[in-house]
Amino acid sequence: MKLNAGISRQISLSMALVVLGIIAMVQISSYALYFWLLRQSPDALCDITNPWPEKEEVIWLIVTTICSLLIAVLAAGRLSRRILTPLNSVAQSLRAVAQGDLSARAGSDQHAMGEAAQLVSDFNLMAERQQHMAQQRAFWNAAIAHELRTPVTILRGRLQGINDGVFPAEPAQFQSLLKQVEGLGHLIEDLRTVALAESGHLPLQKIATRLDEEVASVVELAEPLWQAGGFRIEVALSVSVVECDPIRIRQALLAMLENACKHATPGLIRISAEISQGYCHLAVADQGPGIAPAAAQTIFEAFQRGAAVSTGKTSGSGLGLAVVKAIALAHGGFAVWQPSSLGGSQFEICWPHSASA
CATH class of the missing domain: 1.10.287 (Helix Hairpins)
Incomplete structure (x- = not known):
């Protein structure tokens, strides 16, 4: 298994390996040299009056020094490439981004060290988000x-x-x-x-709320809208008291109800609520025609109008469901779409349910 060591550890290990390699080369070559000298001219090694190295020893010193330098240079070059190549790539990309080119990305290779490779990945992720934000x-x-x-x-x-x-x-x-x-x-x-x-600054005033009363007030408020469109409302709530911001939840429910009245075919609209897996689910379901599958991925984004499957209608500002998602996120929850049991679409706002509510 490959260890994902830090740069400092890898530098230490690399230098240690270089030193050990040089020591091993010197020791092995010295044994080989003196073994050869003892066989060729044993008298020369026993001359204690001559303090200078023999010609063969001088050659051995020069060769081992050159080999040691080559090993050190090759190891240092390989190590510096693994560190500096991704860093230089990030530096060049940073200059490009500073000049307005948000499409610039840093490059790396499979031999880059852990922190250097992570730096390249983090920079590319940041640049991608910056580009996406600029486009948005x-x-x-x-x-x-x-x-x-x-x-x-x-x-x-x-x-x-x-x-x-x-x-x-x-x-x-x-x-x-x-x-x-x-x-x-x-x-x-x-x-x-x-x-x-x-921006994370949507104000909330969470209190224990009678959800049935809030739903009833929204249905009464939207009565002219759903009656004029030929709709009838069915309310099926299996939860009564929840902890939430009642004003924001009414706003989200009204947005989902208006969305159904604008895009669904006249018929039944069902408002339901239940507790499931620690979340309160407040849903609005209609009888159709539903939305195109491609639009389901972006239906809660601002200004994304989902065309109906059969009618192709895209009326509205494209902000209603974005408001639903925003209120859900502010409550620590989420908003989802799924096909409804009535044959159309079901939009849900879900937020954590407190057992003490």
């Missing part, structure tokens, strides 16, 4: 501008029309303008919720 930031800027442009254009056109006398200044016109302003405010609040959750 550009995408968010374009998506936010697109979502804000429509209501602002409508408001400007209507107000300009009223000012020019094209539209009469009557309550119906102002009610229409107010509706656009409310939609704009809702969009801004959704953006704020998602942004705060991603």
Whole structure:
């Protein structure tokens, strides 16, 4: 099994091996030299009046010194390549990233030492995340501008029309303008919720909450929406008291309910809640048509509108389910999609359940 030793340990081991190799070479070659000298000219070795080494000994000293230097240079070169090659690659990539090239990646090889290889891996992961964040930031800027442009254009056109006398200044016109302003405010609040959750600053006030009462209030609030769409609501709760932020949970449930009313075919919508594996699961299920399988991976991301399987509808801002995910993460939980037993989609917000709740 290969040991994943640190750089300091590997340097120490490498230097120790070099020293041992040189000592072994000197000892073996000295035994061989004097064995040969004893056979060829034993009298020369017994001359104690001559303090200078024999010619053969001088040659042996020169050869062993050169061989020792070669061993040391080769070992040091191999060791430095294993350390400096990945470090130089990281340094070059850092300069490229500093100049704005977020696609720069450091290279390494299979002989790189443990810490050096880990440094390359960590740098590449950081650069990949930075590139992804830059792409997401550009995408968010374009998506936010697109979502804000429509209501602002409508408001400007209507107000300009009223000012020019094209539209009469009557309550119906102002009610229409107010509706656009409310939609704009809702969009801004959704953006704020998602942004705060991603930065880890979404405020929560967790208390013991009667979930049945909160669900009933949301159903009553959304009654005009689901009745106008031809839907009927069924509530099936197997849990009553949970610990959560009731305002945020109502917000998430309303977002899931609005999503179902916008994208599902008219029919039954079931709201259910249960405790499973230490989590409270609050789900909204519809009868179809469901979502495309490819969209299921990104359905909870901001501005990702999942097209229905059969209708292809993509109405909405693309923030409703992102808000659901943000609230779930703020509660220490998660949001999931799965096919529902009714034949359509089921969206769930799940958060840890406290036994004392």
